[in-house]
Amino acid sequence: MPASPAAAPLDWTDRVLELQIGPIAHGGHCVARHEGRVVFVRHALPGERVRAVVTEDAGGSFCRADAIGVLDAHPDRVEPACPWARAGGCGGCDLQHATPAAQRALKAEVVREQLRRLAGLDTDVTVAELPGGTLGWRSRVRLAVDAEGRAGLRAHRSHDVLPIADCPIAPPGLLGPVLAHPSAPGAEIEVAQDVDGRRHVDGRPGPVVQRAAGREWLLSPGVFWQVHPALPDALADVVSEWAAAPHGGIGWDLYGGVGLFAAVLAGQVGPEGRVTVVESSRRAVEDGRAALADLPQVDWRVGRVERLLGGLGERPDVVVADPPRKGLGGALVRALTAVAPARVIHVACDPAALARDIALFGDCGYRLAGLRAFDAFPMTHHVECVALLLPVSA
Known part of the structure; x- marks a missing residue:
């Protein structure tokens, strides 16, 4: 008797699901379940009902998705400060769609x-x-440059470069001069602001000045702070x-x-x-x-x-x-x-x-x-x- 053909690998990629969202999970997403599988959903909040598009599916017990529509919203949901903080957007910010207090509560639950x-x-x-609020705090940003020489940030779980105009979690004015000029295709650019407000691009000009614990450090390019x-x-x-x-x-x-x-x-x-x-x-x-x-x-x-x-x-x-x-x-x-x-x-x-x-x-x-x-x-x-x-x- 001939062997039964092997079942085709399960692949929900690009499928739109209606999901009831469960708890927050480590990694910037919430957990939902659909037809016996776990779905890790970005840009959702616990207790919400959303429509989500499946973005990755390796055919195992889980897949990844992005919320593209909110049917029942969490009371702490807010409009993100950045237009790239959305499905298919930047990989940096996971929780712009929640109030600051809700973000901290979600992180506490993860810990x-x-x-x-x-x-x-x-x-x-x-x-x-x-201190300082939820925007303008990131004193060091690594930008990627696409094949056309445009600097930006990488999309979530991707090497694709998003040609952003600015980043609201970086200090105001830090990135604009770098983003406005073409760079070497495929390069990476580190932009930092030191404690005195000076901009440093790829370690220029001079050491980065930082202060803490009552002392001052002059940091060489690439040294961690x-x-x-x-x-x-x-x-x-x-x-x-x-x-x-x-x-x-x-x-x-x-x-x-x-x-x-x-x-x-x-x-x-x-x-x-x-x-x-x-x-x-x-x-x-x-x-x-x-x-x-x-x-x-x-x-x-x-x-x-x-x-x-x-x-x-x-x-x-x-x-x-x-x-x-x-x-x-x-x-x-x-x-x-x-x-x-x-x-x-x-x-x-x-x-x-x-x-x-x-x-x-x-x-x-x-x-x-x-x-x-x-x-x-x-x-x-x-x-x-x-x-x-x-x-x-x-």
Whole structure:
């Protein structure tokens, strides 16, 4: 008997669905269900009924869609500030269609759900507003250039370049002069505004001036600094509150960048103490050394944390870790907890990675003792979190 023909792969691409929208999910979309499949829907809000067009479908248990019509609107729905914050539009902003308070509530729910699902913790979460409002905050923007030399922003989950006229989450006037002139096709252009309001295009002219924690940094092109101007001070304040490093004590600042947190720790341990910064970017270390030249208790190590951790010396009183988006991971968490620091402060820009790391710390005898979250990326789904981890016996 001949074999039955294999079923054709399911593909709903370009199909328009009427959906009842469920909860917010990590990644800037909400969850809906249709004919037994999960549909991740952008530009919708929980509880709404929408028409959505399917934008991606690999034929598995889920597909992706974009809301193109709202049949029953959430009470916190608003008109987006940008015409590109829509179906088929820019990939940067996920939540312009919600009030600022609703955006923060949605992000808090995402952090709660990640902690519940990945770390088994039921934790109250409040996402704090930062000064400056939801527009004009993004001090650094990377533009892409299309084949015709027009600079713009990339479409969602695409390499296509949208030839925007401006971006409302960037400071007023920052991008206009760059967008108005043709650029080399296929190039990328970084545009930044420093603390004194000066525009820097691809690192010109001169170093980017930034200030936080009562100090000034002169940053080389490409050296990392938080894009929200209020976030460095907010994070430094939390580290100052939670570190509690004793005078003469030892602190580690892992993935330390230019030493923002090292400056805070150095003030606590004093000249008799020691703060070790580990950072893989040589340029960041050079800029940090210059900015913290008056703090001889700060010791700089250039290299990957994974390679240098075992040679940092005696047990630290406090560790501050600000890893990349993927988090610390099992090997690093085990190595850190093996040296038994009195406290660990974990800074994270991805709530799922943070929750996974917190679960790993729990397996190694550390508990979540504090959590702060900041709306450092308004209009987007991103949220910045800081976690305090203490030994279970503490």
